[in-house]
Amino acid sequence: MGSSTQSDKAREEFLAEAQELVEGLSRDLLMLDEGERRGQRNPETLNDLFRGVHTLKGLSGMFGFERLGRLSHVLEDTLEDLRMGRLELSQPALDVLFEGVEGFQRLLADAARPEGTSTVDIDALASRVGGIARAEAAEHDVLRDYELEPNVLGVLTEYEEHRLRTNLEQGFSIYRLRIRLALDVIDTALDQLRERLKSISEIITYLPSMEGGSVDAIDIEMLLSTRATESDLRTALGRADGVLSLVQKRRGGADPSLTAQSLRPVTTGGQPIEATKAQLPERVAAEAGADMSLRSLTNVVRVDIRKLDYLMNVVGELGTVRAALGRLVEKMRVSADHALASEAHRLARVFGRHLAEVQEGVLDIRMVPLSQLFDKVAVIVRQVARDQHKEVRLLITGGETEVDKLIAEELADPMMHIVRNAIDHGVEVAEQRASLGKPAVATLAINAYQKGSHVVIELSDDGRGIDTDLVREAAIRKGLLSDQVVSDLSREELLNVVFMPGFSTASAVTDLSGRGVGMDVVKTNITRLGGAVDLESDVGVGTKITITLPITLAIMSALLFEVRGRVLAIPLAVVQEALRLPAAAVRTIEGREVLSLRGATLPLCRLGDFFRFSRRPIGAPESTAATEEHFVIVVAVGNRRLGLCVDRLAGQQDIVIKGLGRSLSQVQGISGATDLGDQRLVLVVDAAAIVEETLLGRTSHMLARGLS
Amino acid sequence: MSGERAIVRAAGERVSRVEEAGMREFLGFMLGEETYALPLSCIREILRMPAVAEVPRAAPDVLGIVSVRGQVTTLIDLRQRMSLPKLPFGPRTRVLLVDQGDETLGLLCDRVLSVYRLSETEVELATVLGNEASSYVMGIGRPGARRVPRGGAVAQEILILLDPIALLKRHGHG
Numbered sequence: 001m002g003s004s005t006q007s008d009k010a011r012e013e014f015l016a017e018a019q020e021l022v023e024g025l026s027r028d029l030l031m032l033d034e035g036e037r038r039g040q041r042n043p044e045t046l047n048d049l050f051r052g053v054h055t056l057k058g059l060s061g062m063f064g065f066e067r068l069g070r071l072s073h074v075l076e077d078t079l080e081d082l083r084m085g086r087l088e089l090s091q092p093a094l095d096v097l098f099e100g101v102e103g104f105q106r107l108l109a110d111a112a113r114p115e116g117t118s119t120v121d122i123d124a125l126a127s128r129v130g131g132i133a134r135a136e137a138a139e140h141d142v143l144r145d146y147e148l149e150p151n152v153l154g155v156l157t158e159y160e161e162h163r164l165r166t167n168l169e170q171g172f173s174i175y176r177l178r179i180r181l182a183l184d185v186i187d188t189a190l191d192q193l194r195e196r197l198k199s200i201s202e203i204i205t206y207l208p209s210m211e212g213g214s215v216d217a218i219d220i221e222m223l224l225s226t227r228a229t230e231s232d233l234r235t236a237l238g239r240a241d242g243v244l245s246l247v248q249k250r251r252g253g254a255d256p257s258l259t260a261q262s263l264r265p266v267t268t269g270g271q272p273i274e275a276t277k278a279q280l281p282e283r284v285a286a287e288a289g290a291d292m293s294l295r296s297l298t299n300v301v302r303v304d305i306r307k308l309d310y311l312m313n314v315v316g317e318l319g320t321v322r323a324a325l326g327r328l329v330e331k332m333r334v335s336a337d338h339a340l341a342s343e344a345h346r347l348a349r350v351f352g353r354h355l356a357e358v359q360e361g362v363l364d365i366r367m368v369p370l371s372q373l374f375d376k377v378a379v380i381v382r383q384v385a386r387d388q389h390k391e392v393r394l395l396i397t398g399g400e401t402e403v404d405k406l407i408a409e410e411l412a413d414p415m416m417h418i419v420r421n422a423i424d425h426g427v428e429v430a431e432q433r434a435s436l437g438k439p440a441v442a443t444l445a446i447n448a449y450q451k452g453s454h455v456v457i458e459l460s461d462d463g464r465g466i467d468t469d470l471v472r473e474a475a476i477r478k479g480l481l482s483d484q485v486v487s488d489l490s491r492e493e494l495l496n497v498v499f500m501p502g503f504s505t506a507s508a509v510t511d512l513s514g515r516g517v518g519m520d521v522v523k524t525n526i527t528r529l530g531g532a533v534d535l536e537s538d539v540g541v542g543t544k545i546t547i548t549l550p551i552t553l554a555i556m557s558a559l560l561f562e563v564r565g566r567v568l569a570i571p572l573a574v575v576q577e578a579l580r581l582p583a584a585a586v587r588t589i590e591g592r593e594v595l596s597l598r599g600a601t602l603p604l605c606r607l608g609d610f611f612r613f614s615r616r617p618i619g620a621p622e623s624t625a626a627t628e629e630h631f632v633i634v635v636a637v638g639n640r641r642l643g644l645c646v647d648r649l650a651g652q653q654d655i656v657i658k659g660l661g662r663s664l665s666q667v668q669g670i671s672g673a674t675d676l677g678d679q680r681l682v683l684v685v686d687a688a689a690i691v692e693e694t695l696l697g698r699t700s701h702m703l704a705r706g707l708s
Numbered sequence: 709m710s711g712e713r714a715i716v717r718a719a720g721e722r723v724s725r726v727e728e729a730g731m732r733e734f735l736g737f738m739l740g741e742e743t744y745a746l747p748l749s750c751i752r753e754i755l756r757m758p759a760v761a762e763v764p765r766a767a768p769d770v771l772g773i774v775s776v777r778g779q780v781t782t783l784i785d786l787r788q789r790m791s792l793p794k795l796p797f798g799p800r801t802r803v804l805l806v807d808q809g810d811e812t813l814g815l816l817c818d819r820v821l822s823v824y825r826l827s828e829t830e831v832e833l834a835t836v837l838g839n840e841a842s843s844y845v846m847g848i849g850r851p852g853a854r855r856v857p858r859g860g861a862v863a864q865e866i867l868i869l870l871d872p873i874a875l876l877k878r879h880g881h882g
Contacts (some may be wrong), residue, residue, distance in 0.1 A: 566762060611764035658780045660763070660773065661811040667765050675775045681761040683773075 010371055014063045015112055016300040018056060022104045025052045029101055033094055041089070049097075050079040056104070062379055067122045068107050074130040075100045096171050100129045121230030123246045124173040128227075130249055131171045142168040147248045152223075160205045167202065167225035175201075175233060177222040178209065179242035186218065196236050201226035223247075305405055308366055315359050316656025320676060322352050323653065359654075363552055368408050370448045370457070371399030377415050381444060384423045391430055391441040392423055398448035403455050404552040410529055411457075411549070414522040418459050418545055419444060421519070426463030426543055436540070438462065453573045455551055460544035466537040468494040475503060495535050496696060499523040527688050530571065530671055532638035548638050556657065558674070558684065560650035561633065564613045567682050568646075569655055569674055574687040576634040576641070578649055595632065595643050602634065604643045605694045607685070611669065637691045644690070657684050668693065732831075734849060736821035736867055737804070740792045744817070745824060745849055745867040746804065746875075752812065753805040754820055757797060771816060776805065783814040789875070790842075808876040824851045824867060831869065844874035 028049045035042050057072035059065075075097070081087035103125045110120060142165055143153060156164065168174065177197075181189045190206075197203055201224040209219035226233060233244060325348050332341040374396050385392040403411075427442040434440050447458045468491055475481045475497050481489075489497070497503055499519050526533045531549035550556065550573055558569040559578065585596050586604065593604040607613075632643040655674035660667065671686035734745035735754075753776075760772040760783060769788035773780050783803065787794065795818070803814040832848040849867035 613762075613764060660780060661782045661813070662809070663782045663784075663811060663813065664763060664766055664770065664773070667763060669765065670763065673761065673773055673775075673780050680759040681773050681775050681780065683761060683763065 010369065010375070011063065011111075012300045013368070013372060014059060014065070015108060016302050018059060018065075018068070018104075019108055020302065021052055021056045021059070022101065022108060025049060025056075025101050025104065028052065029094075029097055032089075033098075036089065036091075036094065043083070046079065046083050046089075050076065050083055053079055058379075062375055065107075065111060067120070068104065068111070070122055071100060071103055071107065071126055071129070074126045078129055092171055096129050096131070100125065121246070123248070124175075124230050127246060127249050128171050128173055131168065131173075145250050146174065147250055148174075155207060156205055163202065164204050164223065164225065167204070172202075172225045172227055174204070174247040175224045175226065175230070175244055176247055177224055177233075177237075177242050177244050178219055179222070180217050180219050182217050184216065190220070193237075196238060197222075197224060197233075200228040200232055200236050303365070305366070308362060311362050312359075313656055313658075315355070315362060316654075317675075318355055319359075319654050319656075322348070322355055325351070363404075366404045366406070366552065367402040368405050369399060370401045370403060370408065370455070371396075373408050373411055373415060374399045374446060374448075376412065377419055377446065380416055381419050381423065384420055385427075388423055388427075389429065390423060390427050392427060393441050393443050395443060395445040397446070401448040401450055401455055402551070403549065407455075407529055407549055407552070410525055411547075414525045414533075414547070415457075415459075417519065417522050422459065422461040422463065422543065426461045426465070428464055450551070451548075453551055453556075455549050457547040457549070458544060459547075460542060462542040465539040465541055465543050466495060466498065466535075467539050471495070471497050471503075475500075478503060493696060495537060498535065499533070527686075527692070530574075530686065530688060532640075532688050532691075534638045546638070556655060557652060558655045559633065559652055560676075560682065561631070561646040562648040562650055563611070563646050564608045564615060566613060567650060567676075567680075568607075569653075569682050569684045570633060570635070570644070570687060571657075571684070572652065574635045574637055576636050578631060578633045581630055581632045581645060597634070597643075602632075602641055602643045603695060604632070604645055605690060606645045607690075608645075608647075610690060610694070635687045635691065637688045640691050640695055642687075642691045642694055644685075644687075655682075655684070732826055734824045734826060734867060734869060735804070736824050737802070737817040738819040738821065739787050739790060739817055740795060742792070743821065743865065743867050744786075744870055746806070746815075746870050746872055748823055750806050750872040751804050752807060755803040755805065755814070757801045757803060757816075774803070774814060776812070776814070779812065781805070781812055781814050783816055784876075786815050786817055806872055806876065808872075813876060824849060826851060826867075844871050845869065846871040 028045055031042070032045045032049065035045060053072050053076045057069055057076055060069035060072055078087070078093075078097070078100075082089050082093065087093065103120055103122070106120045107122070143161070146168065153161070164174065179193065181193075194203060204223040204225055206220055206222040209221045224233070228236075230244060230246065237244070329341065329345045329348050332344055378394055378396070381392060381394045422444055423442075427444075428436070428438075430440040433442065442462055444459070444461050447460075449456055471494050472486050472489075476483055476486055480500055480503055481497065486494075499522070503520075523533055526547055526549065529549055531547060534546040534548075535543070536546075537543040550571065557572040559572050559575050560567055560569050561578075562568070582595075587594055587596065589601075593606070595602045595604055631646050631649050633646060633649075634641060634643050653676065655676075657672040657674055659672050660670065664670075669686055669689045670683050671689075672684045673681045674684055676682050733748040735748050735751055736743055736745045738744070755776065758774040758776070760774055762772045763770060763782075766772075769785050771783040771785045771788075773782055775781070797816075798818065800819040802817055802820045804817060804820075806813050806815055826849050830850050832850065834845045834847045846869040849869050851865055851867065
């Protein structure tokens with residue numbers, strides 16, 4: 001498992017997901033069946049089934065499981081007819097639905113097996129499922145719906161034709177078996193064949209074929225009617241060397257007389273079918289049919305992420321125990337028996353190492369490749385491009401980069417908004433691109449890579465880019481920003497106006513070249529994850545959006561510090577450095593404090609003021625005098641840097657971050673809290689929000705107003 | 709603390725029986741000089757005042773957060789919410805853990821009294837207070853006959869019965 005490749009992983013994910021869906025379908029179907037028995041029909045159950053099959057179809061298509069897709073497709077059509085009341089939900093219909101769901105299970109079992117050995121005759125199954133619809137539609141002759149050429153139908157006796165029709169109406173599959181029998185043993189051979197087939201099928205007719213044959217042998221063609229699968233039929237045939245093919249349903253109900261030629265492949269196309277047969281060990285097929293339904297198909301366990309969160313919490317608690325243990329051991333070294341102390345020290349180290357392994361293991365379970373997400377994005381790109389009549393080439397690199405499952409989930413909406421906008425508003429139609437000298441097919445590139453403990457996702461298009469003049473105009477028109485403010489904004493700040501809620505929902509700006517709906521959602525979601533979004537755009541050249549995210553939210557190294565007597569934590573991932581505040585080097589630029597640090601200007605934020613902390617924390621004695629800010633923590637979020645002025649640094653620790661309750665969801669600048677092990681909670685600051693508010697204060701002030 | 713928890717648990721088990729008998733149980737507590745009560749069924753636990761971490765920029769009646777067996781729990785200063793005068797916390801200050809939707813909140817009170825079983829006749833509806841009554845006052849409890857102090861006709865106890873849903877609603881997405 002550990003060495004499985006990315007595509008294996010995606011495949012496993014799909015199989016697990018599909019398995020879950022199919023199990024859901026089974027349950028729904030059972031409910032439907034039970035309801036029918038008791039005469040209580042719940043249309044919702046049918047709808048659930050329909051939705052389930054629909055989802056499965058989508059997934060199958062996405063992951064290239066063509067056979068699953070085909071079966072889903074016919075099942076979906078049938079369910080749609082049932083749902084719409086175009087078709088009566090009869091017992092035979094239910095039977096076939098059950099058979100279809102069972103078919104899914106077997107197909108999934110096949111997919112889970114190493115190489116393309118298949119035990120399911122998808123065509124037969126599909127046609128039986130699709131067959132309910134036809135069988136139920138009373139007024140027209142089912143025989144017309146199948147690829148049976150007139151010269152075959154013509155030679156059937158009246159009884160044979162009746163049997164054929166009845167069987168088709170009942171949803172049986174009709175197979176055509178073409179078999180070569182030596183002339184000298186033809187009688188016994190035919191008898192044997194009949195014996196073998198009788199147990200699982202009805203022989204409608206057999207006739208000598210006009211074609212093929214040789215001096216000492218003759219080709220016999222049979223029509224068999226059966227509920228068994230093709231593989232069962234093949235098993236029954238045993239050694240007999242025949243070409244078996246399903247009589248297909250006619251597409252679009254064309255007139256039978258016109259499709260005579262289309263039958264050729266059935267009689268002459270024996271080779272491919274034989275090839276299939278050769279690959280199929282009969283034993284496997286028989287065994288598979290017998291016990292497949294009870295066996296699990298993948299060894300993937302799907303785990304509720306909350307269970308992992310819980311586990312992670314426990315690991316975090318253990319981490320604090322380890323820290324306490326370490327302190328104890330240090331004390332022992334000074335005071336207690338030396339031999340005992342070094343033994344304790346050794347044990348504490350072993351404990352620490354194993355704990356780190358457990359932690360790593362739990363984290364690893366949470367990690368999923370971004371390709372899972374990108375695959376879904378690809379589907380959206382195709383869809384939107386088609387809807388917009390634009391040609392877009394999607395280039396994905398770095399799909400193997402792994403992130404926490406939670407983050408991957410939360411990324412789905414922002415990614416969707418971004419690609420949708422890129423195609424909607426960024427990409428020009430082909431003619432326009434041509435006239436601009438750009439390639440007719442636009443390129444949307446998604447690139448992901450790991451950078452330290454962060455993952456960076458870049459989405460760039462070669463569309464028309466964002467015209468800041470139009471942004472300015474729209475912001476004023478929408479009353480989001482005043483003329484005065486807008487004229488002060490830098491180009492970067494102007495681009496960031498795109499992320500303001502009022503801006504993106506404004507219908508008046510959909511004609512604006514650049515981004516439209518939902519960019520505020522993008523920003524909010526990413527920021528909530530402790531990430532950052534940066535936007536670069538050149539008019540006429542394109543737009544690039546860079547998302548920077550922590551790899552995991554579950555556990556992180558943090559720097560502890562004190563501000564006015566309160567201990568706070570900041571994820572180490574955003575900290576570039578921490579240094580003593582050289583008071584003399586602080587300057588103000590337009591009223592904002594900055595620090596000249598190695599020749600670069602670093603804006604400062606006094607955290608005590610930012611959080612409006614009183615000089616004295618709750619319960620602290622009066623004498624705790626106000627301390628001065630002596631240290632600067634330099635944080636970098638995306639491409640912005642900010643110095644946080646704090647009183648004291650208090651060390652580094654691995655923390656498990658816990659979200660604040662819903663009642664505090666409005667609080668800005670705090671991303672959660674962590675328990676340091678002494679039952680006292682420490683707040684974890686949200687560096688991204690602080691940077692945002694401090695550096696883009698004006699726009700976020702507006703943003704806050706827009707929200708309220 | 710364990711004694712108080714035992715009260716709650718034992719009482720919880722009795723709730724259904726009591727309700728069948730047309731009675732309801734309330735937990736009485738003090739906020740400043742006034743006696744309030746919440747339905748016992750909504751109270752999960754009573755805690756001593758734990759170490760509080762202050763949350764900057766939170767609503768004024770949010771005192772901070774505490775860790776209750778690893779769960780981050782928001783503490784609400786009930787006095788502040790009920791617009792009562794501010795007082796320092798004392799040794800009898802307690803936290804009532806109350807479930808509110810998908811989160812558990814801690815409500816701070818000055819002192820926990822006891823469990824009151826009130827029959828319908830012992831409850832006056834909030835309408836007696838006219839329009840002045842806050843939306844979260846359900847009614848007035850008069851644990852009368854059963855609990856008249858030995859002294860006779862001395863001031864009878866009055867419980868301000870709070871509606872936990874209305875009381876905590878403002879802390880949703882407000």
